[in-house]
Every structure is written in C-alpha cells, then in structure tokens.
Amino acid sequence: MGTQPEQAGRRRDAAASQRALLDAAAKLFAERGFDRTTVREIAGEAGVNQALLFRYFGSKEALFEAVVARNGREQLATTPPERLFSASLRSMLAPEGPRNRTLETYLRSSGSDGAAAAIRQEIGEEYARVLATLTDAPDAGLRADLALAWLMGIALVREVAGKEPLASADPDDVCRLVLTATKTLLERSK
Amino acid sequence: MGTQPEQAGRRRDAAASQRALLDAAAKLFAERGFDRTTVREIAGEAGVNQALLFRYFGSKEALFEAVVARNGREQLATTPPERLFSASLRSMLAPEGPRNRTLETYLRSSGSDGAAAAIRQEIGEEYARVLATLTDAPDAGLRADLALAWLMGIALVREVAGKEPLASADPDDVCRLVLTATKTLLERSK
DNA sequence: TCCGGTTGTAAGCAGCTGCTTACAACGCTA
DNA sequence: TAGCGTTGTAAGCAGCTGCTTACAACCGGA
Numbered sequence: 001m002g003t004q005p006e007q008a009g010r011r012r013d014a015a016a017s018q019r020a021l022l023d024a025a026a027k028l029f030a031e032r033g034f035d036r037t038t039v040r041e042i043a044g045e046a047g048v049n050q051a052l053l054f055r056y057f058g059s060k061e062a063l064f065e066a067v068v069a070r071n072g073r074e075q076l077a078t079t080p081p082e083r084l085f086s087a088s089l090r091s092m093l094a095p096e097g098p099r100n101r102t103l104e105t106y107l108r109s110s111g112s113d114g115a116a117a118a119i120r121q122e123i124g125e126e127y128a129r130v131l132a133t134l135t136d137a138p139d140a141g142l143r144a145d146l147a148l149a150w151l152m153g154i155a156l157v158r159e160v161a162g163k164e165p166l167a168s169a170d171p172d173d174v175c176r177l178v179l180t181a182t183k184t185l186l187e188r189s190k
Numbered sequence: 191m192g193t194q195p196e197q198a199g200r201r202r203d204a205a206a207s208q209r210a211l212l213d214a215a216a217k218l219f220a221e222r223g224f225d226r227t228t229v230r231e232i233a234g235e236a237g238v239n240q241a242l243l244f245r246y247f248g249s250k251e252a253l254f255e256a257v258v259a260r261n262g263r264e265q266l267a268t269t270p271p272e273r274l275f276s277a278s279l280r281s282m283l284a285p286e287g288p289r290n291r292t293l294e295t296y297l298r299s300s301g302s303d304g305a306a307a308a309i310r311q312e313i314g315e316e317y318a319r320v321l322a323t324l325t326d327a328p329d330a331g332l333r334a335d336l337a338l339a340w341l342m343g344i345a346l347v348r349e350v351a352g353k354e355p356l357a358s359a360d361p362d363d364v365c366r367l368v369l370t371a372t373k374t375l376l377e378r379s380k
Numbered sequence: 381t382c383c384g385g386t387t388g389t390a391a392g393c394a395g396c397t398g399c400t401t402a403c404a405a406c407g408c409t410a
Numbered sequence: 411t412a413g414c415g416t417t418g419t420a421a422g423c424a425g426c427t428g429c430t431t432a433c434a435a436c437c438g439g440a
Contacts, residue, residue, distance in 0.1 A: 012405085012406060012407075012416075012417050012418075013417085014416075014417065017417080017418085033300075035225045035226065036225060038396080038397070038398085039397080039398060039399080040396090040397085040398095048418085049417095049418060049419050049420085050398095050399090050419095051399085051400080051401090051418080051419070051420090052417080052418070052419090053399095054398085054399060054400080055417085055418095059398080059399080060397095060398065060399090107300055107346070108300060110223075110297055110298060110300060110346065110350050110351075120351065121351060121352075121353065124347070124351055124353050125353070128353070139355075139363065139367075141354075141355045142355050142356060142359050142363065142364070142367070143367060145347055145353060145355060145356035145359075146340075146344065146356065146364070146367055146368060146371075148343075148347060148353075149340065149343035149344045149346065149347040149348075149356065150336075150339065150340045150343050151343065152343040152346050152347060153338075153339035153340050153341065153342040153343025153344070153346065154336065154339045154343070156297070156300065156339065156342050156343065156346065157314070157335055157338060157339040157342060158339075160300050161300075161310065161311060161314055162311075163311065163314050163315070163318065163335060163338075164331075165329075165331045165332050165335060166332060166335035166336065166339065169332050169335075173329065173332065174332070174336070177329075177332070177333060177336055177374075177375060178336060180374050181336075181371045181372060181374050181375050182371060183374075184367075184370050184371050184373075184374075185367060185371050202386075202387050202388075202435085202436060202437075203387085204386075204387065207387080207388085228426080228427070228428085229427080229428060229429080230426090230427085230428095238388085239387095239388055239389050239390085240389095240428095240429090241388080241389070241390090241429085241430080241431090242387080242388070242389090243429095244428085244429060244430075245387085245388095249428080249429080250427095250428065250429090
C-alpha cells in the first residue's frame with residue numbers, strides 16, 4: 001500500500017455508492033431472485049456498508065423497484081416494436097455480453113408480492129402493449145400475451161431450469177423455430 | 191361440544207396427519223412458492239403440530255419433494271403422449287375443479303435450489319421426453335423444450351402474474367391459437 | 381394392570397432477516 | 411480554523427426461520 005488514502009480518487013462519493021448498490025442488486029436479484037437475496041449480500045457485493053442501502057433507497061423492496069425501473073425499460077425504449085420480439089429473444093439467448101437480465105430477475109422473483117409484484121406487472125403490460133401493435137387481429141391483446149408468455153417460458157426453461165437441449169441450443173435455431181411458429185400469431189392480414 | 195373426545199373417529203392417526211400435511215403443503219407451495227411458505231403455516235393449515243412435519247418428513251425440503259412427487263407425475267402417467275400438450279394446457283386453463291397445480295408450484299418456487307431444484311428438473315425432463323415423441327424432426331428435443339417453455343410461460347403469465355387479457359381468456363381461444371402456432375413445431379412429416 | 385412404543389404438544393434454540401441507531405470521519409464553506 | 415451537513419461504519423434490535431427437545435397422552439398387547 002502506498003501513502004495514498006487506500007482508494008485513489010473517490011472516497012465519500014454518495015453517487016458512486018448508490019451506483020455500486022444498484023449494480024450489485026441487479027446482479028444478485030437476477031441470479032437469486034428477490035427473496036433469496038439478502039441486503040447484507042448486496043452491500044457486500046457492492047463493497048458498501050449495508051446501512052447505506054437503507055439511507056439511499058429506504059428498503060430492500062424500494063431498491064428492487066429502482067433496479068427494475070433502471071434496467072427494465074431500457075430495451076423497451078430503445079427497440080422498435082417490429083423487432084421487439086426477436087430482439088428480446090436474441091438478447092435473452094445471447095451467451096455472453098451485457099445481456100438484459102430483466103426477464104431473469106422477473107422469473108426468479110415471481111413468488112414475491114407487494115411493490116415488487118406491482119412493478120413486475122407494469123413492465124409486463126408495457127411489453128404486451130408494444131407486441132399487440134404487431135397484429136391487427138381482433139384479439140391482438142391475447143396474442144401479444146401469448147407471445148410474451150413464450151418469451152418468459154423460454155427464459156425460464158433456459159436460464160432458471162437450465163434444461164437441455166434448450167439451455168445450450170444455438171440461438172439461431174431457437175429463433176428460427178420460434179419465429180416460424182409465431183408467424184400465425186403475430187401477423188398483419190396485409 | 192358433546193361428551194365425545196372432540197374429534198369423532200380419528201385421533202392419534204399418523205396416516206391422516208401425514209395426508210393433512212401433504213395437502214396443506216401442496217396448497218401453500220402452489221400459492222406462495224417454497225421460500226415464502228413457512229413450516230408453521232403448513233402445520234397450521236393442516237391443523238397439526240409443526241413438530242410432526244419434521245418427524246414424518248424430516249425437513250421442509252423433503253416435504254416439498256414428497257408433494258411434487260405425489261402430484262407431479264399424476265398427469266404425466268395418465269395422459270397419452272399425443273394429448274399431453276393440449277391436456278396440460280387445458281388443465282392449466284381450467285377455471286375451477288381440481289386442476290393440476292404442479293406448474294404453478296414449479297413456477298413460484300423457481301428461485302429455490304437444492305433438492306427442490308433437482309426434482310423440478312427431473313419432472314421437466316419427463317415432460318419434454320414425452321413431448322419429443324410427437325415429432326420426427328431431427329431437433330425433436332429442442333422443439334419439445336420450446337413447447338414446454340410455452341406451457342410454462344402461459345402458466346406464469348396467467349397464474350402468477352395474473353396478466354390480462356390472458357388471465358381471464360376463454361380456454362378454447364387460447365388452445366386454438368397455441369395449437370395452431372405449435373403445428374409447425376410438433377408435427378410428423380407423415 | 382402394567383408396559384412400551386406411537387402420536388401429539390409446548391417450549392425453546394441458534395441463526396438469519398430487514399432495518400435502526402448512535403457515532404466517527406470527512407471535507408466544504410465562512 | 412471553526413462549524414456543520416454529508417458520508418461511512420459498527421453494533422444492535424425485534425421478529426421470524428427451520429428445526430430440536432423433553433414430555434404428556436394415548437393405546438394395543440402382555
């Protein structure tokens with residue numbers, strides 16, 4: 001160790017602590033779900049005292065909301081509707097890189113209630129609303145829900161259950177099969 | 191109260207206590223998932239002292255295994271393969287009656303690990319193995335996984351998330367849409 | 381009637397949970 | 411440099427968790 005104060009540059013940096021907590025929480029919630037992640041684990045992963053978690057976010061549930069709010073709407077906001085389904089599918093299947101783990105978080109926390117459940121529902125609504133614009137069938141809402149359900153189911157079987165052969169299947173193969181099958185579901189009568 | 195010993199017929203009935211525990215656990219695990227269900231709740235719902243839960247089943251996790259083992263393979267064993275997909279779908283969509291809540295239990299407990307995860311995986315394998323017999327495509331296993339994923343996704347969106355319009359959609363409509371779409375997925379080249 | 385194993389019960393244990401509090405270290409401003 | 415709000419920290423609280431233990435009630439067979 002040098003003579004410098006141990007962490008060059010930033011000590012006493014509230015914004016950095018909040019970011020570290022959000023990042024750590026996002027990772028752990030995606031891996032373990034809401035219930036099985038403890039505030040002590042989050043603070044430990046963030047390298048931050050756990051009391052700060054409550055100072056900055058108020059409660060574990062509020063932190064969960066903040067995480068989902070930050071990451072959840074990202075893809076939704078940056079992807080044009082006609083590509084949302086395949087983009088979500090591909091992002092979910094991507095073997096590496098900063099894939100969006102919102103669905104995983106959603107799934108692993110599906111037992112939780114309270115505010116966490118509310119925000120989960122809200123994001124689901126937004127996804128479905130966008131997907132529903134892809135077809136002009138009279139039951140567009142139902143069709144969108146079914147498409148969303150398939151996305152979530154694939155995420156569940158692949159990421160949470162880790163079931164083979166789906167878990168290590170080629171993303172291209174999965175996309176081809178799914179997109180072919182959903183042609184009858186999400187299409188315009190042109 | 192009469193002069194009778196409070197519960198006419200059966201006191202000191204180990205088999206009945208075990209059955210009551212299994213029934214109560216099946217209900218609560220399906221409603222709340224493994225983590226959010228406590229042994230005290232199970233014993234309370236069963237009208238049984240919680241120490242008996244450990245005497246008869248050893249641990250909360252072993253009880254979970256017993257529940258899934260009892261209910262999980264029921265439908266699998268009694269349904270011919272070519273009807274398994276639509277039967278599971280319909281059983282899941284059935285608005286009332288003794289529908290099979292295995293998928294719900296599975297979903298709400300998807301954060302759990304250990305032995306619970308192992309038995310979950312095992313049942314998933316069995317479902318997929320049966321579904322894979324429905325097509326002669328070379329990637330039958332992958333196709334079966336995708337079909338299973340859709341089943342689970344629909345259960346998730348409908349039962350756990352309670353998302354409309356899917357949650358209260360007509361089972362016939364759902365079946366029609368899903369079975370049409372999966373035609374390309376599970377078919378024989380005849 | 382007495383015995384011995386089975387069934388049911390109350391109480392409690394250690395460990396973990398989310399959350400709070402009291403306080404020290406810091407660094408900006410006057 | 412003195413004051414003061416912000417940031418970081420250690421310790422602890424009450425409540426709940428899965429699980430155990432010690433013991434009373436019961437009942438069939440001797």
